Amino acid sequence: xxxxxxxxxxxxxxxxxxxxxxxxxxxxxxxxxxxxxxxxxxxxxxxxxxxxxxxxxxxxxxxxxxxxxxxxxxxxxxxxxxxxxxxxxxxxxxxxxxxxxxxxxxxxxxxxxxxxxxxxxxxxxxxxxxxxxxxxxxxxxxxxxxxxxxxxxxxxxxxxxxxxxxxxxxxxxxxxxxxxxxxxxxxxxxxxxxxxxxxxxxxxxxxxxxxxxxxxxxxxxxxxxxxxxxxxxxxxxxxxxxxxxxxxxxxxxxxxxxxxxxxxxxxxxxxxxxxxxxxxxxxxxxxxxxxxxxxxxxxxxxxxxxxxx
Numbered sequence: 001x002x003x004x005x006x007x008x009x010x011x012x013x014x015x016x017x018x019x020x021x022x023x024x025x026x027x028x029x030x031x032x033x034x035x036x037x038x039x040x041x042x043x044x045x046x047x048x049x050x051x052x053x054x055x056x057x058x059x060x061x062x063x064x065x066x067x068x069x070x071x072x073x074x075x076x077x078x079x080x081x082x083x084x085x086x087x088x089x090x091x092x093x094x095x096x097x098x099x100x101x102x103x104x105x106x107x108x109x110x111x112x113x114x115x116x117x118x119x120x121x122x123x124x125x126x127x128x129x130x131x132x133x134x135x136x137x138x139x140x141x142x143x144x145x146x147x148x149x150x151x152x153x154x155x156x157x158x159x160x161x162x163x164x165x166x167x168x169x170x171x172x173x174x175x176x177x178x179x180x181x182x183x184x185x186x187x188x189x190x191x192x193x194x195x196x197x198x199x200x201x202x203x204x205x206x207x208x209x210x211x212x213x214x215x216x217x218x219x220x221x222x223x224x225x226x227x228x229x230x231x232x233x234x235x236x237x238x239x240x241x242x243x244x245x246x247x248x249x250x251x252x253x254x255x256x257x258x259x260x261x262x263x264x265x266x267x268x269x270x271x272x273x274x275x276x277x278x279x280x281x282x283x284x285x286x287x288x289x290x291x292x293x294x295x296x297x298x299x300x301x302x303x304x305x306x307x308x309x
Contacts (some may be wrong), residue, residue: 029250052076077120085163085238087191088147089140094128096120131143159241163189166237169247181262182221182232193233200264202223202230208264212291213299214256215239229273243302256295265286284297 039160054077071078078095083086097118098240106177129135150156164187169186177279195205209216235257237250245253263285271281282288 004054005084016233054079056080077124082144082147084236085160086147086151087238087242089143090143091140093144094124096124117129119230160189163238163241165247166241166245166250167191170235170237170250170254173251176256176258177258179258179259189237191235191237192221193218193235193250194268195261196231197235198261198265200231200261200268202233203228204268204273205233205261205264207279208267208282209257209289211285212256212260213295214260216257240302243299245302252298256291256298259287260290265293274304 004242052289053075056079065123072095080086081091081093082093083087083090090106099117101116101118108174129152137283167186167189171191172192174229175181175185180194181195182194186192195202206216219232220230222225224231237245240249240253266287267281267285271277
């Protein structure tokens, strides 16, 4: 099911003539969060005459401990944020290939002189500085060093394994409640919830959750009409795992999310989908006040880093 979805997700790319693909899509930018950990599609794309393959692993530091398949074997460039599951400073990190390129299949041993090398380093370094970044921020560099040191600890491995378990429990809990998830579940730290069968948009649902003190992120998914009214919701488990939540706690979180969906549906039926009318319907809504109180009482049971001082 997941692989079929991936092929559908890439249908426009596949249907493009190879000459155009090579000219205009030589960097194939795939989001590992969207594609879960099934990297068969990455291998598939590499064989579709792309010169360069780029994967954004977003915040999947589960890769560090082989908790899901690694894109490094297949991709020339891998990028990631550093402020989500890594729990470091706000920023990003770029990995790229260096050195001589491997000999292509079908080449004889006397073909080529072995001088063909990857040329990413100079281009990426120039793109970062001076093109995009004004200069190095030593405070960010130091904070990233601290975060990467934590990654090398046994405690971080335990944390990442718990992040995965919590995500899978949350996904299963939502699916038991007849919610539709992209790829039918998750293999990593993130869940993509397709809200369209509930008649909701990610934008309206995100607003309801915000008023209930639940942080989620609206997101476009396959077959969406546009970015203004995305039909999906992105939910991650690292933050609440860092606060100490276990599997049974995410069963409760699933109840909160479903209640928020019912509230959004009710308001939408009464006031309509348009932003102005929908926001009007959220004012002084008793259901939102009740859910917000439940969420605050639940969240207060767990430690909040930085709040104890």
